[in-house]
Amino acid sequence: MAKSNDVKFSDFTTGEKVRIAGLLARMGKRGLADDGTGNVDLSDLQRRVERIEKQALRRKNRGK
Numbered sequence: 001m002a003k004s005n006d007v008k009f010s011d012f013t014t015g016e017k018v019r020i021a022g023l024l025a026r027m028g029k030r031g032l033a034d035d036g037t038g039n040v041d042l043s044d045l046q047r048r049v050e051r052i053e054k055q056a057l058r059r060k061n062r063g064k
Contacts, residue, residue, distance in 0.1 A: 011056045023049050 012020070023045050034040045 005057065005061075007053050007057050007060065011060050012052070013056075016052050016056060020049055020052055 009017075027042050027045050030040050030042060030045075
């Protein structure tokens with residue numbers, strides 16, 4: 001059983017799903033552009049995804 005602090009895919013709005021998909025595509029693009037060193041900085045995009053997840057979690061917990 002999922003904890004109340006777990007965010008499921010169904011907890012995201014359509015707009016949030018689209019934004020996350022776009023951010024994941026940008027992460028993939030950066031990974032492909034890597035010159036083989038493995039030193040790709042994805043932290044800014046990961047923080048954006050985390051913010052979207054936190055927003056969905058707050059919305060989910062507010063309804064309880």
